[in-house]
Amino acid sequence: MWINGVAQAALPAGDRSVQFGDGCFTTARVMNGEIQFLDAHLQRLQRAVAVLRIEGVDWQALEREIVGAAQSEQEGVVKAILTRGQGGRGYSTAGCSGPTRIVSVSAYPAQYHKWRERGVKLALNPVMLSKNPLLAGIKHLNRLEQIMIRMHLDQTDANEALVVDTSGCLVECCAANLFWRKGNQVFTPDLSQSGVDGIMRQHLIRVIESASPWVLHQVCETPETLSDADEILICNALMPILPVTEACDRHYTGRHLYNFLHQSF
Template structure:
């Protein structure tokens, strides 16, 4: 489903800026029993991305109306909202006459995610590293070529996912999720001011730990710090919380904190 100026259109042009340059942003939302989960947090993040990328504002009433209409037909699935700056001629100039193009698409809940939540995830250590890009860090922009290359590496190695470092060797995230670890009563997660995506579920976990009075720190650390953790888990908006049971040949137990988060978030 696509629309511009409140009018539904049938197709996207080959001159669309997202197709040509990855010029836009997106978010993926879990749907449970016909309701989009954490919609307000997704909207807040998209508003930050729109401001950062200097996109023209969209009609949020129309977007929410169409989102809710799509969600009603799903008991367990997902919706992706994709924004493009719109159609433009040759060249990088973002000064366009048209409005932002909004796309909504649905997808089935990944069948293997429940097993990852219950049994945990074994992660590779990715050789492909993320560049440093503070202009775009945190937001979920449409240029995902780094993630494409990382996923290719993981598939060649036979892993579902892997820990990704930046060019300086700091832990940032996995190919599809944010990462957390516990050590001596403190919860840690990577600093994402230079690269990586600030996930909606990451935000929710940070809100919960603040409510629970658990010390939390965002840090730049090498992979050896994760190897020394007492408990590791990963999060994204579709997967929720999944314990990490191994990074390469370093093993971890599924901890009480991961299970507490899952129970609080309705996963078990």
């Protein structure tokens, strides 16, 4: 792990990521020593920093550190965190020392290779996401909802969770975005009120909208909409896409959309 470019594992307790979850992050896949979708990951952080109004990020240093962390990895995961740094009285951001950069590298989740072949099972989760249009879409450091979702998921035999917001509309999974297909119509949840607009979600939307036989809709729908779906898939920057074989006690065998999108990598 590197903090502001220095190999170390200790972060000051006064850092606002510790005190308030004041920051953002992105998690990237490494293949053959290179970050996949590097530009998109940096753009994601830039968007989050703009929303959170974190000033003074050394973007060139961060990119060097991300690229450097990946160079020795054949397959792995690089995580980059930006915090507002130390300082500030209470919630006030006045007097902060400047952003903290944290970059770490870890092994690639082995289960994704297995799930890609056999598919995954989704279970409807009782934890609902709150609505907040200001923070919707970005990957900020406040992940308590996802922790609670994961705790419930771990009590089931499912691989991932189906998560709704407080109005009952589908949003995402615990750590992935969601797509489903009905005929030539493809649907993904509208994330204007909550959820994370993932790197892979953005990529798949571009592929579907630019050069495909499918028509894409971003919708607010309850889980019941999946009952007559022909196909479901989930995605994130690491998976990158996985077919769903079961959700809410219904089984799915279609892979037409999955096979088409898989060719885009």
